[in-house]
Amino acid sequence: MSPRPNPIADDGDEFRFCSTCAFSAVCLAQGYDKSALRELHCLVEHVGPFHDGEHVFREGEPFNAIAAVRAGTVKTYVTDPAGREQVLGFFLPGEVIGLNAIHQAKYPCNAVALDTVTLCRFSFPMMATLAQRMPGLQTLLFRLLSQDIGKAALLAGDYSADERMAAFLITFSRRYAVRGFSPTRFALTMARTDIANYLRLAAETVSRVFRRFQDEGLIRVDRREVEILDLAALEERARCVLRE
Amino acid sequence: MSPRPNPIADDGDEFRFCSTCAFSAVCLAQGYDKSALRELHCLVEHVGPFHDGEHVFREGEPFNAIAAVRAGTVKTYVTDPAGREQVLGFFLPGEVIGLNAIHQAKYPCNAVALDTVTLCRFSFPMMATLAQRMPGLQTLLFRLLSQDIGKAALLAGDYSADERMAAFLITFSRRYAVRGFSPTRFALTMARTDIANYLRLAAETVSRVFRRFQDEGLIRVDRREVEILDLAALEERARCVLRE
DNA sequence: CGCTGTATTGATAAATATCAACCTCAGTGG
């Protein structure tokens, strides 16, 4: 799919989580004993791989588990009654999908693999029960949920195509950086149409903004490979979206 | 402020929550005994009134409590580095504000009263602790948080001015209806500029769409009073946003 | 009454979408 290997979280084992996983810090940081650790591990089920285009879940399916992306990229989207697709988000290794399904007890959107995806699936009912006894886990869940409210609101604002594109690139840069990958050089795993749809732009506009950014020396784009040449300048453009 | 009295939730007492409050159902539905009920009540602090334009909290302030709106309307918004305001949402009686602050332990946005607002404030740390022993409360919190992720994503999509305005009116209609008020006749408590900003439109566009809807017989608008004349037709226009 | 802030209306401008053509690359199969 992409010219360089996809970022992949290192696999966990019986006593360690995958290092990039959102849940990895819970036990250790809180100083839980081995039995609590093991209990949490019991909830984890490694699933996949899902291949490019395969669905992880579909809108309306009963919800029973959230999942941390272990490798690959997941796209979530909905389709309106007229069949128009609306991309809701992209999820990289270490990020959690399915949190928006708790409310209705069924998935409110579709989730599809953009490349080869593996997941760590956690039974949500069991996790909630365990969270009763593990304040740290409960706190983590509250935080993850709260964080997603903010994320969803980020790009909802009224910003120009340039501002949204810059913010898009910066968030990916940072999300890769957190997981130990280069913040200035990465491969976008999604098509231009997906980026466009996510940012409420036409695919042609995405092309044009990429070109403009390249002509201005901000980035270098080759197919889906992106190199950020002037991170500071790009951040400056994204400032109003990211509010810094 | 508005020509008719604002919707107000009936006050709770030591043993009952305000009837429209999101938290009212927790105890009774779960069959908790009086002591648990009293514990939850101990967390509640009635605050306000806040008057039109007064801030309930401001961006960056330390977070320690979520609050259910008891009366009035709260607007949340952020301002970007250039000083441009971005309205994030409006909160009616029974709805909960502050959920997006858990993540960073400080409020990520401003909250301001649009009319006379009273709140029931709940200490979040205490609530989280109590939720350890009350599965129903934990579940409610998870649900409220999850729900807000979806709400934030609703209007983030790429829809026309008409579609967004229709969806805006329909959601208010339904939210009032849930609280026992007329779904077809209500007063908008916010200015046109706020509606416009929230929907990523110019205030002039809001005026024009209102006029068009009125000319088409969908609604009747007089200042901030709205009457929905053809609910079905309006819902039809909002369908793609609400996905029904 | 006249002021002030909010809302409406009309004319024009700007941003972005749409349409159409073309390019490029990775497969694919002769």
Next chain:
DNA sequence: CCACTGAGGTTGATATTTATCAATACAGCG
């Protein structure tokens, strides 16, 4: 090995939506 093919991407010309600017209306209030 190489032409064919098709999906994804780019580019240019034009259309459309919505914003912006400017003027006016209108209610609320001292």
